[in-house]
Amino acid sequence: MTDKKQIKLTVNGVAYQREVETRWTLADFLRIDLGLTGTHLGCEHGVCGACTILLNGHTARSCLLLAVQADGQSVATVEGLADDDADLHPLQQAFIDHHGLQCGFCTPGILMTLVEYMADTPEPDEAAIRDVLSGHLCRCTGYQGIVAAAMAAATELKRIAAHDG
Amino acid sequence: MMDSVPRIEDPALLRGQGRFLDDIQLPDMLHVAFVRSPHAHAVIRGIDKQAALEVPGVHTVLTLADLSEVLTGERLPLGFGKAAGLPADITPFVLCKDEVCFVGEAVAAVLADDRYIAEDGAGLVVVDYDPLPAAVDCRDAMADDAPVARQANTTNLLATFDVGYGDCSDAFHRADHVIAVALKHHRGGAHPIEGRGAVAQPSPIEDRLTLWTSTQMAHEVRALVVKMLGCDEAQLRVVAPDVGGGFGAKFLTYPEEIVVAAAARMLARPVKWVEDRREHFLSAIQNRDQYWNLEIAVDHRARILGVRGEMIHDQGAYTPQGLNLPQNSALSVTGPYVVPSYQLNVSVVETNKVYTIPVRGAGYPEAAFAMERLLDKVARELGLDRAEVRRRNLITADQMPYELHLKARSGSPMLYDSGDFLECQAQALAAADYDSFPTRQDAARADGRYIGIGIANGVKGTGRGPFESAIVRIGRSGQVFVHTAAMPMGQGIATALAQICGESLGIDAAAVRVIAGDTDAISMGLGGFASRQTVTAGSAVHLAAEAVRDQAIDIAAMLLKTTPDTIVLKDGRAWDRDRPEQTLTLGELAEAVAGVPGYSLISHTTTSDAKPGLEATRIFMPESLAYCNGCHVAEVAVDIDTGAVTLLRYVVVNDSGRLINPMIANGQLQGGVVHGIGNALFEKMAFDKNGQPVTTTFAEYLLPTATEVIDCEIINMQSPSTLNPLGVKGIGEAGCVPAAAAIASAVEDALTPFAVRIDEIPITPERLVEHIHTQSSTSR
Ligand code: FES
Ligand code: FES
Numbered sequence: 001m002t003d004k005k006q007i008k009l010t011v012n013g014v015a016y017q018r019e020v021e022t023r024w025t026l027a028d029f030l031r032i033d034l035g036l037t038g039t040h041l042g043c044e045h046g047v048c049g050a051c052t053i054l055l056n057g058h059t060a061r062s063c064l065l066l067a068v069q070a071d072g073q074s075v076a077t078v079e080g081l082a083d084d085d086a087d088l089h090p091l092q093q094a095f096i097d098h099h100g101l102q103c104g105f106c107t108p109g110i111l112m113t114l115v116e117y118m119a120d121t122p123e124p125d126e127a128a129i130r131d132v133l134s135g136h137l138c139r140c141t142g143y144q145g146i147v148a149a150a151m152a153a154a155t156e157l158k159r160i161a162a163h164d165g
Numbered sequence: 166m167m168d169s170v171p172r173i174e175d176p177a178l179l180r181g182q183g184r185f186l187d188d189i190q191l192p193d194m195l196h197v198a199f200v201r202s203p204h205a206h207a208v209i210r211g212i213d214k215q216a217a218l219e220v221p222g223v224h225t226v227l228t229l230a231d232l233s234e235v236l237t238g239e240r241l242p243l244g245f246g247k248a249a250g251l252p253a254d255i256t257p258f259v260l261c262k263d264e265v266c267f268v269g270e271a272v273a274a275v276l277a278d279d280r281y282i283a284e285d286g287a288g289l290v291v292v293d294y295d296p297l298p299a300a301v302d303c304r305d306a307m308a309d310d311a312p313v314a315r316q317a318n319t320t321n322l323l324a325t326f327d328v329g330y331g332d333c334s335d336a337f338h339r340a341d342h343v344i345a346v347a348l349k350h351h352r353g354g355a356h357p358i359e360g361r362g363a364v365a366q367p368s369p370i371e372d373r374l375t376l377w378t379s380t381q382m383a384h385e386v387r388a389l390v391v392k393m394l395g396c397d398e399a400q401l402r403v404v405a406p407d408v409g410g411g412f413g414a415k416f417l418t419y420p421e422e423i424v425v426a427a428a429a430r431m432l433a434r435p436v437k438w439v440e441d442r443r444e445h446f447l448s449a450i451q452n453r454d455q456y457w458n459l460e461i462a463v464d465h466r467a468r469i470l471g472v473r474g475e476m477i478h479d480q481g482a483y484t485p486q487g488l489n490l491p492q493n494s495a496l497s498v499t500g501p502y503v504v505p506s507y508q509l510n511v512s513v514v515e516t517n518k519v520y521t522i523p524v525r526g527a528g529y530p531e532a533a534f535a536m537e538r539l540l541d542k543v544a545r546e547l548g549l550d551r552a553e554v555r556r557r558n559l560i561t562a563d564q565m566p567y568e569l570h571l572k573a574r575s576g577s578p579m580l581y582d583s584g585d586f587l588e589c590q591a592q593a594l595a596a597a598d599y600d601s602f603p604t605r606q607d608a609a610r611a612d613g614r615y616i617g618i619g620i621a622n623g624v625k626g627t628g629r630g631p632f633e634s635a636i637v638r639i640g641r642s643g644q645v646f647v648h649t650a651a652m653p654m655g656q657g658i659a660t661a662l663a664q665i666c667g668e669s670l671g672i673d674a675a676a677v678r679v680i681a682g683d684t685d686a687i688s689m690g691l692g693g694f695a696s697r698q699t700v701t702a703g704s705a706v707h708l709a710a711e712a713v714r715d716q717a718i719d720i721a722a723m724l725l726k727t728t729p730d731t732i733v734l735k736d737g738r739a740w741d742r743d744r745p746e747q748t749l750t751l752g753e754l755a756e757a758v759a760g761v762p763g764y765s766l767i768s769h770t771t772t773s774d775a776k777p778g779l780e781a782t783r784i785f786m787p788e789s790l791a792y793c794n795g796c797h798v799a800e801v802a803v804d805i806d807t808g809a810v811t812l813l814r815y816v817v818v819n820d821s822g823r824l825i826n827p828m829i830a831n832g833q834l835q836g837g838v839v840h841g842i843g844n845a846l847f848e849k850m851a852f853d854k855n856g857q858p859v860t861t862t863f864a865e866y867l868l869p870t871a872t873e874v875i876d877c878e879i880i881n882m883q884s885p886s887t888l889n890p891l892g893v894k895g896i897g898e899a900g901c902v903p904a905a906a907a908i909a910s911a912v913e914d915a916l917t918p919f920a921v922r923i924d925e926i927p928i929t930p931e932r933l934v935e936h937i938h939t940q941s942s943t944s945r
Contacts, residue, residue: 002221023281037188038181040409042358043442047863050358078181092179096171099832103655104178105185105359105409133871137863139358139410140655142839142900143871145832 007071011036012080020067026060027051029067030077038078038108042137049136052109053077059116078108081115090160091115091153100149102140110136114150122158126151169828170674172660174653183407186362186379187439194364195224197425197438198283200273200290201447202265205299205517205856206314209263209272209292216289217275222282226290227274227428229260235431236423237395244385244417244486251324254317255484257520259393259423265294266315266482267519268858269447274424276436299517299856303479304456306514314482314515323480324488324513328495329473330570331506333462336471340462344542345474348459349925350531350905352452353850353860354445355524356868357654359409361449362439363422365429375402376426380418380682381411381652382692387684389418390426398684401426405682408654412840413524414449415654416694417485421448446861451850452524454479455494455531459509461539467547467554471506472498472539478513481520488513490521492574493528493626499569500536501586501622501794502558507570517856525840526901527695529625534926537621537906541913551910552594552620559586559622566887575630577789583884584820590622590796592880593818597798609802610918616813617915619799623903626790627821627895628700628888634690635705637666637713639779641759643737643752645670647679647710650690651702656897657829658698662706664825665891669710670717670751671734696793696895699825704785704889712781720754720775723767755779791886793894795819797838797907803915805937808930810846810912812875820882822894830896831879837900838877843869845905849927 003022008015011034020029027044030036030053042050044063051063054076081089091114094100101107110133117124117132124132129150133143177183214226225231229239241256261272275286298312305311306321314321337343363378374396380386380403387403394401408415421438429436440449459474478491495509540558544551560567562585569579594600602618609616636648647666653659663677680686690702714734721739722729731742739754741747749757757767758777766775800814817834824830847867851860860866877900885892909923912933919940921933 021281031188032190035190036181037185038183040185040359041187042360042409043863045442045862045864048358048442078179082180088176088179092176095179096175099172099828101175101178102657102832102836103357103359103408103410104174104183105357105655107178108181111179130871135870137358137868137870139356139412139840139868140836141832142835142837142869142877143874144835144876147871147876 005068007068009070009073009075011075012077022066022068024067025063026065026067026070027062030062036077036079040105040108042105047137048106049113050106050109052112054112054116057116059113078111081111090156094149094153094156098149098152099145100141106136106138110146114153118154118157122154122161124154169826170660170664172657172829173663173675174657174659185359185407185409186364186377189364189377189406191364191366191435194435194437195276195432196278196280196283197436198275198280198287199271199421200275200287200292202261202268202270202272204265204294204296205268205301206297207265207294208297209261209265210295211293212273213291216291217286220282220286220289222278223286224276226286227276227424229258229262232259232424232427232431235427236393238393241418241420241423241485242389242392251484251487255323257420257483257485259420264316267517268856269444269519271420271448274428276428301516301852301854301856303454303477303514303516306516307477307512314517318515321515322512323484323515325511327508327510328571329508331471333471333473333506333508336506337462337473340470341465342463342547343460344539344546345460346538346542347924348457348535348538350455350457350534351849351926352524352530352844353848353866354449354451355412355414356445357410357412357414360440360442360445361415361419361421363425364435364437365426366435367429367433373400373402374426374430375404377404377406378422379408379415380405381415381654381694383652383682383684384650384690385692386418386422390423393423394426394430403684405652408652411654411693413452413522417450417522442863443861446858446866448519450522451519452490453521453850457535459535459539461543463543467543467549467557469502469504469558472504473508475510475512478511479518479521480513480515481518482515483520485520486522489574490523490528493523494532496571496573496579497529497532498536500533501560501624502536503560518852525837526898529623529898529902530841530844530905533621533623533903534906534909537903537910538924541910552590552599555590555620555622556587559590561587573626573790580789581624581792582887584792584794585882585884586622586794589794589818589820589882593796593798593816596818596878596880597800597814597816599798615803615805615915617801617803617911617913619907619910619914620796621903621906621910622794622796624792624794625696625895625899625902627696627793628787628791629695629697630701630787632784632786633701633705634687634782634784635702635709636687636780636782637706637709639713639717639751639755641752641755643750643755645672645677645751647677647706648686649679649681649702649706650687650692651698652682652693654693656833657826658702661699661825661829662702665703665706666710669707669714672737676737696897696899699893700791700889700895701785701787703825703891703893705783707890708783708785709781712783713779716776716779717751717754720758721749723775724749724757785889787888789888791822791888791894793819793821793896793899795899795903797903799907799911801908801911801915803912803933808933810928812842815875815877817877817900818880818882819899820884821896821899822886823883823892824881825893827881830881833896834879834900835877837898838904839869839874841901841904842874842908845908845926846928849929
């Protein structure tokens with residue numbers, strides 16, 4: 001009764017070809033088939049945002065997508081954020097500096113949302129950041145550290161962009 | 166030394182390299198989906214597994230009868246084993262036997278190759294139920310003719326008890342004013358973003374089972390599972406991997422954990438269960454409802470003479486862990502105030518809902534809400550300022566240490582060892598510009614906006630005993646280890662313990678490896694609850710690290726042929742202060758006392774009083790709870806058309822004694838306050854009249870999000886506790902204790918023109934609009 005299908009996709013720049021069950025979610029595929037367990041499941045009904053990934057550069061809830069829907073697409077997850085083992089992405093560093101995480105379970109999804117947002121909005125204000133974060137639930141932090149980290153990261157990313165430009 | 170150093174937990178978590186329970190994948194593993202009761206109360210006539218067993222990939226379906234061959238009992242032992250006076254047979258079953266007593270109670274377990282198939286199977290198990298009437302509202306359930314929550318009961322009244330001291334009748338007799346409130350306090354579930362889950366793996370080599378579980382108490386889980394499986398402690402290792410928040414939900418051994426362990430043992434295969442959010446709504450503990458009827462006696466100057474009344478607590482269908490939640494509430498009503506006499510009668514009532522144990526705050530927020538609502542009403546009726554009424558009644562600094570006339574459930578007297586409650590309130594009022602608020606309020610009203618300010622004080626008993634233990638050890642590799650039964654679940658306790666250890670040994674926190682949540686790493690301990698870990702485990706680590714420091718200095722002195730007083734530990738080395746070129750690394754010191762077969766311990770020295778190894782185990786036993794205190798001031802705006810409450814400012818002055826890492830401490834406060842905001846304004850676990858839960862997604866049960874909350878302005882007072890060597894008091898729950906009371910006070914203040922009274926939380930927009938309309942129409 002299981003129905004399987006071949007899919008091809010890239011995840012964090014690496015190409016994969018796999019046979020998947022058509023009813024499997026993208027989240028389960030990433031976590032179980034590919035072992036990329038940084039993407040978390042907090043509700044499995046599309047509200048908490050913990051499972052957020054980037055699909056072709058845009059945020060999507062991987063608990064609400066089927067793996068087959070990612071066929072031919074490019075996926076980015078938290079594991080791909082840092083360039084290498086030594087360096088963290090400026091956003092990750094800002095989360096350390098500003099206490100943007102406690103248990104860290106909600107964090108990967110929040111990072112992915114902020115990465116997308118900051119690419120589009122180099123000079124966000126606090127209200128805008130809170131607005132974009134409102135699609136994520138965090139039970140630990142009360143959001144204060146997350147907002148502070150996001151603001152600091154925006155400044156840092158802008159500085160880097162100016163430097164590179 | 167103690168400072169806001171970066172957390173050692175962060176880098177792995179930020180890279181997606183945390184190891185949470187659901188990240189554990191083992192070969193040959195079976196996945197569990199539970200068949201759960203759709204009824205609040207029913208008799209089970211039969212269970213038909215056949216259709217489920219026919220699904221390809223379904224391995225087996227287990228009921229209580231099937232598991233009985235590997236279990237020593239049908240129901241869980243009462244957690245912590247001590248709850249005198251309770252009837253027998255009040256704990257949950259491992260799986261339902263012949264009766265279901267709440268929606269979501271687990272009836273059978275389907276084990277399959279993956280969770281999808283297990284859920285297919287669970288949908289096909291046919292359970293023949295005969296529905297029974299349900300006890301839903303705990304007040305109605307007290308009536309003589311109410312349906313019983315469990316058929317074995319003759320009454321739903323599980324327990325009644327009285328708490329109090331002093332002569333209340335005299336106080337109320339002498340009072341110039343007696344003022345009463347009737348309150349409903351609702352708190353929903355704990356809702357860590359990572360739900361519960363467990364993986365059990367039988368060793369193919371040894372007679373041993375490893376149980377990974379997302380828990381706040383690895384050692385207690387081991388004790389209960391050992392009891393249920395009839396094995397010994399060497400046959401069971403319990404490990405908590407990274408835990409994605411607890412807040413009380415994981416401070417219990419659940420039936421599901423027993424099923425996972427028992428099934429793995431029975432089938433000799435790894436077994437995994439990870440709940441989804443709906444299961445958390447249905448079957449993880451909640452905190453839920455308390456109904457309070459309280460009255461206060463005051464003199465003409467609003468000085469409290471006595472408080473008395475009654476409280477009804479909705480216990481749910483079972484009692485897994487005694488009555489600590491209603492007990493805490495009853496014991497903490499008087500809070501930071503001088504209350505010469507107090508009497509509270511508590512009724513604990515069983516209902517057909519999932520059982521309750523404490524959620525973050527553990528009964529204190531309810532009590533603070535009750536007391537603070539009373540004081541607001543005193544202020545209103547006597548025409549006094551709310552802060553002034555509190556000022557007249559707060560315990561003063563020169564009354565410290567202040568002994569309450571109550572005993573904690575351990576039997577030890579309740580004592581506030583330190584703190585300056587008046588100063589705390591004064592600082593909060595100043596920071597919030599309380600005195601100028603009436604001007605701002607008038608201006609806003611002239612503008613058609615309704616703003617209000619609210620104030621609330623709270624204390625929280627922290628650092629609960631009886632003990633916590635720690636091992637500090639330096640390996641021959643030079644690595645420094647802390648082993649602890651304290652349980653990290655997001656609070657940053659590993660960093661705090663590493664800092665405490667590092668301070669003694671002269672190394673950075675980042676150089677310390679903290680091994681926690683593993684019953685193999687340390688023999689005993691209690692885990693994470695009651696804001697206790699910095700106090701108890703922190704003190705144990707401090708004592709052990711100090712002992713290891715002394716050992717290291719002695720050995721260094723022997724090896725460097727000098728006296729201990731010239732040795733300093735710094736940057737991972739022992740230095741001879743007088744000859745800075747003479748140093749030894751911690752690894753070299755450990756190596757020197759590792760022993761060589763046949764030789765004396767430090768062969769090239771003449772002294773022989775060196776001891777093997779660089780390691781110490783210490784246990785810290787607090788004499789009593791270390792109470793932290795805080796004053797919160799909230800400023801809100803209420804939209805009188807929609808009932809929406811907007812937070813404008815939130816000031817916290819908190820005193821949790823000496824802070825090990827202020828950054829982490831402030832994060833705990835902010836998180837706690839937002840939990841309180843959720844309770845005040847959003848979180849409502851609703852049931853219909855048949856006991857059917859109607860809020861089982863995050864779209865129906867609302868947690869606060871980033872747009873509803875604001876940054877707290879936090880001021881830390883740091884009155885050192887006299888009860889532990891670090892001078893610390895807990896902080897994890899501090900933020901949520903007065904929060905709902907402060908917000909209720911602010912909302913009421915904003916709506917003064919409508920005479921709206923807040924006697925229930927959460928304060929929902931619907932109810933506010935209703936209140937505003939009723940009051941506007943009656944006043945016209
Ligand atoms: S797990 Fe996908 S939104 Fe919660
Ligand atoms: S850090 Fe724990 S849920 Fe956000």
